[in-house]
Amino acid sequence: MALDNKFRVSELVQSGSRAIISEDPVSKTHTFIDGSTTIVSQSVSEPYEHIEGERDGELTNFIEKPKYDEEQLKKAVDTEIDELILPPPRPTPEVVPKEIYDDLLERYNQAVADLAEANAEIARLNAEINRLNGEIQSLLSQLDAAQVGRTIAENQLQQQASSFGDLSAKFSQAIIKATREASARVSLQAQVAGLDAQKETLREQILGLRQIVASLQGQVESQLAILDAQISSAEAAQQAAQDMISGNQATSTAVASGFEDMGDGDIFVKFKDGKEASGNLKVVIATKVKSYSGPGKWYGGETLEIQNLKDDDVTVNSVSVRVTSQQGGSWRGTKNWFKPAAQPNVARGNKGSVTFVAEKWIHGQNSGPNQIESSQDLHGKSWGVASRDAHTHTGDFELTIKCDDGSTLKKTFGWKIIKNKTSGP
Secondary structure (H helix, E strand, C coil), X not given: CCCCCHHHHHHHHHHHHHHCCCECCCCCCECCCCCCCCEECCCCCCCCCEECCCCCCCCCCCCCCCCCCHHXXXXXXXXXXXXXXXXXCCCCCCXXXXXXXXXXXXXXXXXXXXXXXXXXXXXXXXXXXXXXXXXXXXXHHHHHHHHHHHHHHHHHHHHHHHHHHHHHHHHHHHHHCCCCCHHHHHHHHHHHHHHHHHHHHHHHHHHXXXXXXXXXXXXXXXXXXXXXXXXXXXXXXXXXXXXXXXXXHHHHHHHHCCCEECCCCXXXXXXXXXXXXECCEEEEEXXXXXXXXXXXXXXXXXXXXXXXCCCCCCCEEEEEEEECCCECCCEECCCCCEEEXXXXXXXXXXXXXXXXXXCHHHCCCCCCCCEECCHHHCCCCCCCHHHHCCEEEEEEEEEEEXXXXXXXXXXXXXXXXXXXXXXXX
């Protein structure tokens, strides 16, 4: 290489010994060769064939310039990727599952048919009542006639008694004057005998009328008792049909309002909605992983509404919660992290509610017997990583409802605990 080649000299100054390839492997000295005609072939150490000394002061490398299709590049930049972004769900109307609707519709139609039969039976019984009322009026008319005859007979008896008294007075006078009126005495005695016979006849007539009146009164009382029993039976049938229709309507209203059947068709529950709660996931709370003691923020399920549609006089008096499964993060101790603040008292046909409260040990970090991502794990993995990062815990819980008649209902729902890293719940 000629020393007057300024470009080669500058490369040698900038790159240092890396640009000197004429090092002697034994003496470790460097000799610049100029004017050589020896050709060095391409090898592992020589990137390409050249004349000896020609590459002193040179470094070899590759410059790669990628070639882009400008039109395709613009398309890639302007393209909006939306394969992973789902469109917001359309609002759906509040509907009832078709199986439940068909069952309720069948029960409603059956209740309407039963009500129609009950109304027909009531109409028939009303006709029977009208007929019996007619018979009663006829019997009362006969009773009035018999009472009038009895009154007439009693008046005649009084008149006869008065006549008998007059005749007795005359008979007494006749006795006094017996000696003078013997023929009159015989006549008066005959009259007295006739009056006695009339008296007995009238007495027998009065006794017969009394028996007739007693018989008519017994018939009237018997017919009234039968009529009262039929009316009571018809009213009971009508009340039963109305109660059945009311129960079916209340069940349909509860399901349409978002209540869920606990399994017996009489007790329905509804958890308070939240932005994190959906489907079977009912109870959701957000908290922090450190330096936080609660109370957290509920995003669903803080309140449980209960509707009692039982036919019997039964009251819902107990609600309990038991966590049955847990996923996400480490736990220690019990998994029952929430419970009802108070017990309900929901009578038949009424609604009630229960408010849930979260245990304090789910917030932040602590060293008690019950823990979620305990502070004792802070040094388990690199400093603070194990317990100070955000975590989401999920699982199922069993809701148990008891009534004062000893019956118990159970159903499983989902829960979630969101433990944020730094921001508030």
